[in-house]
Amino acid sequence: xxxxxxxxxxxxxxxxxxxxxxxxxxxxxxxxxxxxxxxxxxxxxxxxxxxxxxxxxxxxxxxxxxxxxxxxxxxxxxxxxxxxxxxxxxxxxxxxxxxxxxxxxxxxxxxxxxxxxxxxxxxxxxxxxxxxxxxxxxxxxxxxxxxxxxxxxxxxxxxxxxxxxxxxxxxxxxxxxxxxxxxxxxxxxxxxxxxxxxxxxxxxxxx
Amino acid sequence: xxxxxxxxxxxxxxxxxxxxxxxxxxxxxxxxxxxxxxxxxxxxxxxxxxxxxxxxxxxxxxxxxxxxxxxxxxxxxxxxxxxxxxxxxxxxxxxxxxxxxxxxxxxxxxxxxxxxxxxxxxxxxxxxxxxxxxxxxxxxxxxxxxxxxxxxxxxxxxxxxxxxxxxxxxxxxxxxxxxxxxxxxxxxxxxxxxxxxxxxxxxxxxx
DNA sequence: CCCTGCGAGCTTGTATGTAACATAGATACA
DNA sequence: TGTATCTATGTTACATACAAGCTCGCAGGG
Numbered sequence: 001x002x003x004x005x006x007x008x009x010x011x012x013x014x015x016x017x018x019x020x021x022x023x024x025x026x027x028x029x030x031x032x033x034x035x036x037x038x039x040x041x042x043x044x045x046x047x048x049x050x051x052x053x054x055x056x057x058x059x060x061x062x063x064x065x066x067x068x069x070x071x072x073x074x075x076x077x078x079x080x081x082x083x084x085x086x087x088x089x090x091x092x093x094x095x096x097x098x099x100x101x102x103x104x105x106x107x108x109x110x111x112x113x114x115x116x117x118x119x120x121x122x123x124x125x126x127x128x129x130x131x132x133x134x135x136x137x138x139x140x141x142x143x144x145x146x147x148x149x150x151x152x153x154x155x156x157x158x159x160x161x162x163x164x165x166x167x168x169x170x171x172x173x174x175x176x177x178x179x180x181x182x183x184x185x186x187x188x189x190x191x192x193x194x195x196x197x198x199x200x201x202x203x204x205x206x207x
Numbered sequence: 208x209x210x211x212x213x214x215x216x217x218x219x220x221x222x223x224x225x226x227x228x229x230x231x232x233x234x235x236x237x238x239x240x241x242x243x244x245x246x247x248x249x250x251x252x253x254x255x256x257x258x259x260x261x262x263x264x265x266x267x268x269x270x271x272x273x274x275x276x277x278x279x280x281x282x283x284x285x286x287x288x289x290x291x292x293x294x295x296x297x298x299x300x301x302x303x304x305x306x307x308x309x310x311x312x313x314x315x316x317x318x319x320x321x322x323x324x325x326x327x328x329x330x331x332x333x334x335x336x337x338x339x340x341x342x343x344x345x346x347x348x349x350x351x352x353x354x355x356x357x358x359x360x361x362x363x364x365x366x367x368x369x370x371x372x373x374x375x376x377x378x379x380x381x382x383x384x385x386x387x388x389x390x391x392x393x394x395x396x397x398x399x400x401x402x403x404x405x406x407x408x409x410x411x412x413x414x
Numbered sequence: 415c416c417c418t419g420c421g422a423g424c425t426t427g428t429a430t431g432t433a434a435c436a437t438a439g440a441t442a443c444a
Numbered sequence: 445t446g447t448a449t450c451t452a453t454g455t456t457a458c459a460t461a462c463a464a465g466c467t468c469g470c471a472g473g474g
Contacts, residue, residue, distance in 0.1 A: 004458065028425065039459045041248075044426090045255055052259045054347075061426050061465045076347045083348075087290050140261075140283045141290075144351060211428065235455065246429045251456090268435050268456045 023068030092135035216253035230275030299342035
């Protein structure tokens with residue numbers, strides 16, 4: 001039996017990321033509580049946590065506002081992603097096992113792109129990047145990165161429907177993996193940089 | 208009248224940063240509640256928030272463990288500070304008003320160093336850096352930076368008692384400010400980088 | 415027509431009660 | 445002796461109760 005707090009947390013987070021609770025909506029604790037089937041206390045704790053993650057803003061005695069995605073937020077998220085990922089690319093030492101892991105995620109991307117499973121494709125993409133970031137061995141940065149990817153989920157519809165985009169993405173990741181295999185840090189950084197650049201321009205075009 | 212939650216939060220955070228609640232201590236909600244004079248509910252919310260800030264770890268049905276500062280945490284914090292600050296130094300465009308602000312903090316550092324007020328000295332130092340980071344205009348990174356500085360507070364006794372250290376720090380900041388005045392981004396980055404390097408080695412020596 | 419004041423109905427903030435869980439130490443037993 | 449179990453105690457997780465704050469609409473006066 002999972003805890004009431006985490007059920008409330010998962011419910012609200014999922015609803016926000018899926019836009020079931022759209023940006024600008026004002027949620028009340030009681031509303032959520034009855035939707036999830038728990039009391040207000042665990043809902044409150046979930047909202048508190050979501051506030052620190054930047055998904056909602058709590059207005060005293062008013063309710064919880066689902067923060068609309070702003071242009072500022074989009075550029076902040078991508079700028080920070082680039083900072084974190086190029087840092088990680090330059091620092092991480094990736095042994096054979098990590099390289100295998102990366103190759104596994106790339107393979108998963110190919111599979112799910114072929115199978116048309118956008119959700120799983122996105123998950124594999126995310127895990128690929130996360131593996132690289134985690135390999136840099138800085139827990140603060142790894143945690144930050146997870147939060148960034150969560151936020152990014154709200155910024156675009158799943159883009160894996162577009163075959164061009166998925167093909168480009170797979171190509172990009174293959175290049176990153178190739179660079180990782182050579183061990184040339186500067187080349188890795190360059191590949192990661194290019195990938196993020198194409199990703200952000202594609203997002204801007206489609207959003 | 209400030210809220211019960213924020214009173215509890217301030218109390219616990221201050222106590223942890225001042226080592227009144229030392230690393231390794233296991234706190235209970237009730238204990239804190241009666242110390243602060245509020246009920247357990249706001250204490251709980253404060254602890255939840257402190258957990259996301261990395262100061263405590265909540266063990267279900269056990270209590271809140273004040274996380275001891277680990278070697279890993281120290282290096283993560285400083286590594287991340289360097290990443291953030293060199294980024295900001297390279298990106299921020301500092302107009303005349305911002306430069307005046309920096310000069311003001313530097314002046315404050317000089318004053319408080321002379322007056323022997325370690326606490327205010329540290330505050331001015333922090334504000335100086337924060338001004339530069341904020342000038343980069345990325346809210347996510349600015350928020351991260353604040354959290355990093357909070358964590359750093361636990362890592363060393365206030366070092367402003369040592370006249371050598373304060374003199375070096377003032378010198379470093381003066382160089383950064385000078386570089387900012389020239390507008391040469393690469394020079395700014397270099398000055399920031401040097402400063403952090405001397406700061407972290409001094410910290411390691413004294414801790 | 416516009417402004418002001420007031421009340422209804424929502425919301426949160428906080429306190430408190432209750433049940434379940436975790437742990438430590440004692441005790442019984444092989 | 446070592447181990448399993450029982451029990452006492454402390455702690456949280458969650459529900460609920462209640463007071464106080466915010467908002468909005470409406471009535472009444474200018």
